[in-house]
Amino acid sequence: MRLLIVEDDPILQDGLSVGLGLSGFTSEAVETLADARHALAAGGFDGVVLDVMLPDGSGLDLLAEWRAQGMTLPVLVLTARDQVTERIAGLDRGADDYLGKPFDLEELSARLRAILRRAEGRAAPVLDWNGLSLDPARMTGNHKGTNLRFSHREFTLLHALMERPGVILPKSALEERLYGWQEDIESNTVEVHIHKLRVKLGSDFIETVRGVGYRLATA
Template structure:
């Protein structure tokens, strides 16, 4: 599961956005003022940031500036009611990756988030491929050799985490955090169970076990 920081001082709107983002598969951390946002961005690594401009204890542009001054390239999508062209230009010139004006549809927000993350990872196509396996994050579909494969939620998130990191070994602890958001209450063999189920559905050689480290896409061992 990808982790996102939502910086929004309107609690009701923040609750609605967080609910929609969680439905879309994100783990969401919250900050309601600029100081809390800056602290969270120093202490944690995020896949993306949703950033309001009008915040207590500083502006969203201040938060963005401090992020970019550290050469942190985390994708930032500005979410604001300010719809003036000058505001959009200022935000983009400050280092934002995209800009969406309230009100907006949750589907558009999800699509823009996927786009900025995709660009940050150097991917042009939204679709992830590994051999005959194709994963489309837009509709959460998976096919193998052109045939649809039905995956449970956690199977899908496990596969997504691995396909977003091709060629890299992902530790069990990292997978647990990506799939469950670091919930320490899960069983120690839970990820191994989902790896086993994915191999049954996609092929034994799709995911390799790197003993003592974790898992990666490729031939099994």
């Protein structure tokens, strides 16, 4: 799951990026409302972590602007002003959830998984497909009775495919899930990790559609 983090405190920004990365999220971070507008316009995000007090204005004003434009991405608002009136204001302007600073990274990750799950139209915390149960909270799986563990990138690729079973995902879309803006993309990373997943799940679990991308096999 790819997140946009809008936070101007460099220490907190770095902590969020690293901490959420350990929970299976790929994130990009910006510091201002203007940069957040440009980033979101470029697309490719599944959700937003939004600070309220930013150098060029209020995150809540930006949220209201996004919602007025029809933006439906899940947004979790972070603020140091954790008062009831502030939470009400954030929720009424379109926030999906609200968390006051300081906060626990594990709680933040759990709240993000919950709002992203609702955005996908599912209530169950575990994804199921063709004998595989995938647990995003633990980054583990169970395939036909066998417990499995995955590397961060294996899990990221498999999770992307499990979110849209049967849908062909281009290699470029999978690379977006694996890499941030500042990272160099290795040309064969997707192929290497797809191979590793096939070793664990069976050679026919993930199908290659030549010249198009990858999808979970339907049978």
